[in-house]
Amino acid sequence: MSSPVVWREPVQDAWIDYNGHLSEPYYVLVMGHATDAVMAAVGLGPDHQAAHDASLYTVEAHVRYLDEIRGGTDLEVRSSVIGVTAKLLWIWHELWADGRLRATEEILGVHVQGGASAPFPAEVAARAQDLLVDPPAEASRSIRIAR
Template sequence: MQLHEVDVGRIPSDHIDGNGHLSVRFIVEIAAHGAHEVLVACGLTDERRTRTHQGVFTVEHHLAYLGEMGTDSDLAVYVRVLDRSSRAVVLLAFIVDRTQRRVTTVLRTVVVSVDLDTRGSIPFAPEIAHEIDIVVRRHESLAWSPPFPRWGTLSGSRRRRWRRRILGE
């Protein structure tokens, strides 16, 4: 709750899937929108993209589901900027069930600065890099470390057991 709330609201009934909880497609949309809003606040606006032909592409999303949310849930999205290189930024978006006061989903996103004409990566413009750095420093000063759910792939014997159980191999 020490982070700025990016998005807030009740979950519409049409966002609930057949299992009775918030659909994964809306989870990704909601969390990615939160990350987008933080980048807009750092200067990556539609106007700037049109003027400079520079923008960002998301190159990675990793989700960790920690709990369910239903139509009775009031959600909020909080975003923490973890790090920045000359061309990329790493963000965590936390979807929080404010009714139950718990994090239900964490989305780790890696976003790369791009030239929209060549479609190649480029360094962030100095003014954008400066704004992102301000947010990184502010977030580094928080009294808590970000959680890092295991984002890795299944490997070795765990992978073999998974393939036998799920795929029947």
Template sequence: MPSEAALLTYRDVVRLEWVDYNGHLRDAFYLLLFSLAGDVLLDAIGLDDAQRRARHRSVYTLEAHVNYLHEIKEGARVLVNVRVLDNDAKRLHIYLDMLVDGRAEPVAACEQMLLHVDTDGPRAAPFDPDVLERVGELVRAHAVLPPPRYAGRVIGLRSR
């Protein structure tokens, strides 16, 4: 497992209203937890709520791929680790994994492509230099971690 200190993290607890008829966290709420963890990333790169408003900038999700690996139940303590795999002038390629109650293996993983936008448009916009510098620092810090296990997966059925 990568060093927790090198990763951005988000913590929460599975709430009753997030649980389905099987007693498990509903699939949509896995994505909610990943989305909330993404806010930790925005704060870390200098795009917290106040800065998003002041700069008229935000980040939109272009694509997300979720791997549901193990069911979790109400009351489970959740930890989501956030990694920045790569970036360019306008996009972030991120990877998130969700751990529960000290379990060593993730219960879910999510890979996302995010787009930096000028909210006055809205339209794609390059990151401001200070934000881009922070993104680069995260990419370099996270590059030394082991490759993310569920990144780059493709959905499909094998041809017969």
């Protein structure tokens, strides 16, 4: 089983809301930074982007806010590739703080080159396959209200 890609950063004071907790958009910001780390790990980092006019665009995301996070906390995002096709990368993020899982996000990204979807270069596809793990049971959930 592949090890997750890890991203760490501290909570910034400006990210704390009127309840004294990490504000909702900053969970996504931090996990966005973790997406950048996964992109670098598979070979889609800034050098690739500049050389090939290519990047990963998020086309779908699902966030679960599981627990609050207070200011002054160090955050760790553990990210895994849970699916890959010729053009798509499915990433699972787990946001941890103080040894507890606080949020998850799954994103589906499409490889884009020159403004249009394009297959991954062979070396990127190979690296993504090397990082591939089975999706967790929590992946692919949808929001529902019992009727």
